[in-house]
Amino acid sequence: MNLIVAVDKEWGIGYKGDLLVRSKEDLKNFAALTTGKVVILGSNTLATFPGGRVLKNRVNIVLHPSEDYAPEGAIVAHSIEEAVSISNQYPSEDVFVIGGASVYKQMLPYCNRAYVTKFDKSYVKDAYFPDLDADPAWRLDKVSELVSSQADGQECNFYFTEYVRI
Numbered sequence: 321m322n323l324i325v326a327v328d329k330e331w332g333i334g335y336k337g338d339l340l341v342r343s344k345e346d347l348k349n350f351a352a353l354t355t356g357k358v359v360i361l362g363s364n365t366l367a368t369f370p371g372g373r374v375l376k377n378r379v380n381i382v383l384h385p386s387e388d389y390a391p392e393g394a395i396v397a398h399s400i401e402e403a404v405s406i407s408n409q410y411p412s413e414d415v416f417v418i419g420g421a422s423v424y425k426q427m428l429p430y431c432n433r434a435y436v437t438k439f440d441k442s443y444v445k446d447a448y449f450p451d452l453d454a455d456p457a458w459r460l461d462k463v464s465e466l467v468s469s470q471a472d473g474q475e476c477n478f479y480f481t482e483y484v485r486i
Contacts, residue, residue: 321407321430323417324353325449326437326478332445333421337368340443343471349480350418353435354378358415360403362423366391381406383423400426421447434458434483439476440466458483 326346327333334340355377363384366372374380374393381403382394389396397403404427407415416435417427434452452458464480 321404321412321415321417321427322433322435323424323427323431324350324435325419325424326439327449328439328441328443328445330442330445331449331451332443332447333419333424333449334447335443335445337364337420340445341439341441341471341476343437343439343469343476343478345467345469346437346478349435349437354416354418356414358407358410360397360407360415360417360423360427362420363389363391365418365420365423366394379410403427404430421449424449432485436481436483437478438481439478441476452483457486459486 325333326339328340332340358379358381359375360381363382366374366382369375372391374391380394381397382391383397383403385398387398395406397406417424417431428450436452453460460481461484462482466477466479468475468477
């Protein structure tokens with residue numbers, strides 16, 4: 321199983337329920353990696369998508385504790401264990417955990433590869449991803465060239481990185 325996340329210099333991932341920064345190149349990379357695949361996400365993350373709708377051209381497994389929760393086009397899992405069980409029906413390399421913070425934290429032990437967009441800047445944040453550089457169970461495997469982009473009317477620089485579980 322994989323995960324995909326965008327972080328700032330202190331491994332921040334969000335502020336007030338939204339992404340820290342929206343870069344066209346990062347969003348294109350996200351789409352390229354996850355389209356046609358399986359994504360696992362929390363219901364709060366789903367609520368931030370346009371219209372609160374699932375991502376197109378993907379199997380969306382959405383975590384929510386309520387039996388009454390039934391967003392159109394989603395497979396609902398009521399626990400981490402159920403999400404893992406459902407995802408086991410698919411090749412593990414086709415499954416991507418996409419957030420939010422609590423889902424990342426709970427699903428991290430099941431993941432073997434992490435696609436991390438690392439922004440070279442600090443942002444105001446209130447949600448974090450575990451620092452894989454400080455985790456001896458993970459090793460940085462690939463780093464792209466520096467990407468310079470525009471996001472929210474400002475220049476931003478970042479790297480596409482990949483970590484693997486040791």
